[in-house]
Structure formats: C-alpha cells, structure tokens
Amino acid sequence: MSQIKSNKKFKWALDFNQKNRTQATELPSPPGYSQSANASYTEASRDTDSNLLLIKKLWDVALGPLKQVPMNLFIMYMAGNSISIFPIMMVGMLIVRPVKALFATQSTFKMVEGTQATGQKFVYFIGNIVNILLALYKCQSMGLLPTHSSDWLAFEEPQTRVEHIGGGLSLI
Template sequence: MSKWSVDFSSLNASNSCKVDNPIGFEPSALSKFDKNERTYRQLSQANRDELQVTLKVKRAWDVAMGPAKSIPMNAIMIYMSGTSLQIFTVMVTAMLFFQPIKAIMSVQETFSRFESTGKAKTLPGADLLTPKLTFIGLHLVTILMGIYKVNAMGLLPNTASDWLAFLHPKEVLEFAA
C-alpha cells in the first residue's frame, strides 16, 4: 500500500445512511408528489388529453406574449440612440426590422411543439390561431416602432419631392431651438 492511499473497506455502509435531512427539506413533499402521480394515472385518457391541451395552450400563450417583454426595451433603445445617422442608430433601427421579420417567418416552427395530435386536436381550446396572431401582432408593433424611428431620422420618403426630381424639396419655415 502506498503512502497516499485510503482504505474505504473500513467504512461501514450503515453509518452513511444516517445523514440528516437538509435544512428546509420536508419529507411530506414526496408523499404529495406520489399522490399527484397516482391521481394522474387514475384519470381517463380523455381527461389526460384535456389536461395536456390546457397545459400546451398555456405554454403557447407564454411564448406568444414573449415579444411584449421586449417592446419597452426597444422603445428605450430608440429614445437613447437619437435621430442622427450614426452606426449605433442604424444598427438599432435594423434590429427593429430584422428580428421581428425573422420571428414572423418562423411562427409555425415556434408553435409546432404546442400542437396537439390525435383526438386531442379536436378538443375545444386546442386551436393555436389566437396565440399565433398575438405573436405576429406584437412583432408588428416592433416593426411599427422601427418605421417611426426611420421617419424620425428623416429617412422615410413622405413628401412628393422625395420621389420626383423636378419638384423642389419642402422648405422648413421654423426651427425649434
């Protein structure tokens, strides 16, 4: 036996089982879990399907409302970046267009994990059209914020002289100090 080896055969297996429960651990929590598991197993297949559809629709709504969380942050970024033409402002504005368009293009893939299959598809409330439309609508709000930003920067062509070379540009009569 070498100088640095440890012999584990001297340890008794019965001593290792006498470890106290961690602080905050409630042994009754395990019995509650077992009771819920038994209750779920006793449910009929129709009730299980209904329960799963309800849970999937709830998760779909969570995903659908996700873009609403980024709208205030985008509004702050629009405000803080200013209206001058700089690389940061252009990047922020481009982000307001590209990310929502990419998300709208992949809406089917985003919600495919929540689609119900089989008989559960016919249950009431299994349709994901409303969460999908909400998801698309919130991304359209972000795109509208991008259009507002482009207009505030003066890049949106909104007068006839922007399109026709023979018309003189609109003269600004007053400037705010």
C-alpha cells in the first residue's frame, strides 16, 4: 500500500532524479530571454560596467563621512554639556575617527590607480573636516577649549558675568 502512495504523482511535486544531458539541452528558453540581447553584450561593455561600478564604489566611500554627520549630531546631543567620562569619551571619538580617516586617505582610495579619484578624495576630505569642526564646536560648548586669555595665563582674572538671566527675567 505504501508503494502505491509513493508512486502517485501530484501536480505540485518535483522530480529531482538525474536526467540525460540531451534532455536538458532541449529545454525552451525562459520567457523574456533573447539570444540577440546576449550577443550584444560584449567584452567592451563589461569593461564599462566595471568602470561604472568602480566609480559608484568610490563615491560611496567619498560620501561616507558626510553620511556620518547626522549620527554625530545625535551623539553630540546625547552627550550633553556636562564634564564627565562618557561625554569626554564621545567627543574624543568624534575627533579621533575623522583624524585617523584623513591620515588613511591614500589607503582608502588605493583601489584606484593614478589621479582618477581627485573629486572623490576632495569630498572625502571635506566630510572629515566637517566632522572635526563639529567635534571642536562640541568641545567649545562644553567649555573644554581655551577661548579666553584667562584660560592659559595665570595672572589674568577669569571673565566675570555682568548679568545673569533666567527664563527671560533679569536676576541681578
């Protein structure tokens, strides 16, 4: 009885048994396949495709630092303005990563020979400079940058506030 059930074929069942190669060559072409389209794809078009892929990859690499700017802005917001270990580490990484990337620019674009990637290298450089400037702004807003003469001269008095305000009202 079990032999009868196993021999029964359903219309959704597939037969994975080995068949002759002559039967495989007699199969019709799939829908939408055209022999003329395959013949027109030559070696020259393969070269242009690889060049286009290389240029696309270079632009992806070049725009990488600019794509990090929104995430860096979010990290800056989450770090706050307090001086503690975690905000200092976050701001430190905001500075260190772009500096390392600037020093590794040649190795980043080593897949290109010659001066083909001048525009991409320039965009990569500008993106990293923008990230460094964001980190320096965060350092300045946290009070870590010496912006007054009293920050580095011992005989200068620290800057005193003339007026303190809170909530739009003068508190003098």
